[in-house]
Amino acid sequence: MSIRIVLADDHPLTRVGIRDYLLKEADFELVGEASDGIEAGELIESKRPDVALLDIRMPGESGVSLARKIRSSVPGTAVMMLTSYDAQQYVLSSLRAGAKGFVLKTATPEELARAIRIVASGGLYLDSEVSRAMEGPAFSPENLSAREREVLLEAARGLSSKEIAGKLYISERTVQTHLGSIYDKLGAKNKTEAMLLALKYGVVSLEELLE
């Protein structure tokens, strides 16, 4: 059973590169290519692929807003963002829009293939370059305590430390301590990175984090 893929990217050269990456894998079937957001939307609606690889910045419609549409119109298609830009906020925006994966165009063919397989099987994939723990690949995260998980989830919803303190009936200082410990455990430098790393390590699920 092959994985059916649609590729949308407005840069012909990188599109060619990605296409050649995909063709190397025997179980991948590239069912369509698009060079702008609108064309990609139509293609996905008609072909209903397993995975849609979308560039974020595309003429016509951006990958993020396209992902939001696909989530409701073609729920069977897993969207994976493919971008040349490593902004963590792109990752979060994409995930909030319903994307299941985020890969940089500079990813190796192997990483791209692994990502597509994970996403196609219902998993979540985040590029190592945008959610890189400071300690390197050998780093293994400690488990978060129940309280820390709670604090992280509230922070992910955009609450400030003060608001979290009020909601959980603890002091602001305690919230800061929890956040510090979360950063330490995940190897993150800030809230966004902590969220991404928690997702990546499966410490929290996408649904928990973004709802």
Added chain:
Amino acid sequence: MKRHLLILLTVAILVPSFAALVIGGAGMIQHKKAIEVVAQSYVKDLAQNVAGQIESGWEMGRGFARLERMMRVHRMNFDFSMPGWVAVVDSGGRLLVSTPGADILANLWRRELPVGTAVDIKSSEGEWFTLAAYPAGETGWFVIAAVSWNDLLGPMLAFNRWPLFVGITGFLGLLSVYALWRWLVSPLRSLESEVSVLKWGREVPEEDDPRAVFELRRLRQVLYQLALSAVERAKLMRRYVSDLVQVQEDERSRLAREIHDGPLQDVTALIQQLRLAASELQSGDPGTRLQFAEEGAVQAVRELRALCDELSPPWLDLGIEQALHELAGRLSRHLGLSVEVEAEGDLSLSRDVVLAFFRVVQEAVHNSARHGQAESVTIRLFREENSVALEITDTGKGFEGKVDVEALRVSGHRGLANMSERMSLVGGTLDIRSVPGGGTTIRCLVPTTSAFAGNDRPRRP
């Protein structure tokens, strides 16, 4: 002591008036005294003279007839020129002969009054007279001569309500002082206080003050015109600066777009081709040259992205909240300090304001790290009643005193001046507070009217 205008005017008005009053008063008192002396000798001489004439006439046997004739002469004199009265009374006080109107003398004269000298007497009506009586020889009659002070001293001296005079003078003086206060000093003061706090180039004073004297009104109008032209000039200057900033930002974002869509993609494609080439090599060994090429290209991609970030990061389009989080993450990685963001959601700020906030935060966090040696910075973005507030607070060492943005600019430290300029270009303000050892807070306020999307000025094509 300060020489206040009002004090000077008061002194200038009241001192001469009262001086004139005092000098005039002293002169009149002198005059009155002299007149009194004259009156006394006059009535004495008159009485003595008439008495002498009666005496000598009596001796010559001319008797009453001469007396009558003499009185006629006096009568004529008195009628026309001489003030006062002369009368001859017998020892019982009855008037024998008199000049017209001398009836009053019968009332005034009493037998007990000293004879041969002048006395001052007050009539029952309160009028003052100087009176002298002389015995007329052997006849047993008395010659009485008198003058009325009212007739003699004249209206000025007769006017004895001196306190009223002083009062009226004082009142008129105060009235003039009040008029000067109202039309001169007070408008001058209000002009001064208005101009002293006037933000030159931003505000204008009132154009007219109807209370003021003409010269002050003119002065005010001139100041108004000057302030108006300064405002115009400042407006032009701001527009010029704003255009410069706009052009610069447009150019930056154009360059960033060019890099993103051009070289960044090309090098990415290059990396892909290198990897594909390596994987297709028969030997299975990618070879060091290909590996070096790939590493170099990956490095180039990172540098190109960093360059885009430097110029105008594409993720600014995500909105202010995401942009602040992204910037905070990058600054914290780059500068090695903790940067926390607490941003109120759903603030769809206009692109100009997003850009202005972005640049301010960039500069402020760099300053916190470089000059404040801060370990953590908190960025707060929230809505206030009529504005959107951005606060950047650090835990750095802070500094003493007030920040003079212009002085810093002149001395080459353009960072703060640029931040403040950025805010004023989007209609906002920037305020810096710092306590030595207590960190620094930069607070930006942009009024709601210019903060939100939809208020964007038309973009350049």
